Every structure is written in structure tokens, then in C-alpha cells.
Amino acid sequence: MSIEEARERAERYHLDVAYLGDVLVGCSTVRPPTDDAPEATVIARVLPAHRRQGFGEEIYARGLERARTFGAEVIETVVLASNEDGVRFAQKHGFVEFERYVLPGDTVPWITLRLT
Template sequence: MTDLRIERVDGEAAIRDWQHVHNTIIPTAVLSLDEVRERVGRNHLEVAYRGDTLVGCSTVRPPTPDAPVGTVIARVLAAHRRRGIGAALYARGLARARELGSEAIETVVLSANTEGLDFALAHGFAEVERYLLPGDSIPWITLRLA
């Protein structure tokens, strides 16, 4: 996959691209540009392209002193799945989470995203919790890397 390019979110164009992928895959939790800008300040966000085509994004939430758990989330637009993009995003996110001192790794998947859930399970994650955010009707699933 030599034409895959993954870049850290830096600048308005990348913020908009990350937002587009997130909001397409997670329509129940649409983020504004200001919310994405805030996330850039506290998380490690990346966007993925094949050539010039936007194909995915990722988030690494760093561990904290109180909770040494890093969260790695890889998202790939439906038309580009099953081509190794998610695996590449996940591998980079996992490495970054470990660089940041994560003692354990989790991911979070919207339960309606069955392909995302299948991906997480196939990559060694196991479900630890299901929950609803206020106003939501579709549960989120937290999974931990075994």
C-alpha cells in the first residue's frame, strides 16, 4: 500500500478532513470544528489518504497518571475498508499510545458500527463495557486489548 499517507492533524484542512471522517462514521456524535480543534490540543489525531483521497482518521487518547490506559481509535470510510488502512492506522496508534506510556490499550466503537467492532475483536480486543451517552439510543462499546 505504497500510496497510503498518514499525517498528524495540523492545520485547518486536516482538521476538516478528520471531522469529515469522524462525523461520517459516528453520525450520532457529530463534532463541530471547534470541538475537533479542542481534541487536537489533548489527543494525537491523524488523517489517512490514498493518493489525494481522504480514506480515514485516527485518535490516540493518552494515558493519565490516574488511569495509565491509552485509547486507540481507527476509522476508515466504508468505500475504503478491507484494504489494510485500518490496520495501518491501528498499528501507528498503538505505537503512539505505548510511546506515551500506556500500560493498557482500549478502543471505543459505536455498537452500530459492526465492521469496526469486528475489526477490534479480530485485533485482540475484548468487550469490557457497553454504555449510553445522555440522549443516545445506540450503545457505545469499550474494548480492551487482551
């Protein structure tokens, strides 16, 4: 992703970075609903060294709260299919698979999961 793409996304989406002191542990992206896409997308990421310590719970809860302040009635997340921890985390939090797709040039599918 270019710096211009990152800036553009930072204006459209809510981006949050999580630290433990001065150590980066993860981040989140919340894509608010739009007229064309009435669902919000909440993506929580935790670096491998910091997984299974509760950071994902906190990052996800903040993202979910933010999505609801945007007025989202439907909430989705996207996870790379090879990220088994991420898929399990989403399912544990009430998400169910909605669709799979492969981006041009990729070989591993992305999974869109919807909160039930």
C-alpha cells in the same frame, strides 16, 4: 462538535488522517494515558468505500505505536455497537469487550474494548 471542541481535542489527543494520494480513506485518534485514566485509547476509522483493503491495519498499527510511545500499558478502543465491522476488527486484533454505555440523548450503545 464545534471548531473549539475540535481544537481542544487536537491539543489533548494525537489525531492522524490517512490519505491514498489526495483521497481521504480514514483517520485515527489516540488518547494518551493520564493520571485519572491510565489506559490509552486507540480509535481507527476507515471510510466504508476503503474498508477491507488494509488501510485499517495500517491506521491501527500507527495508533498502537503512538499509544506505546505515550507509555501506555493498557490500551482500549471504543466502537459504536451498530458498527459491526468495527467490532469485528477490534476483536480480530485481540480486544475484548470491557463495558457498554449509552451517551445522554443516544439510543445506540458504545462498546469499550480492552486489548488483552
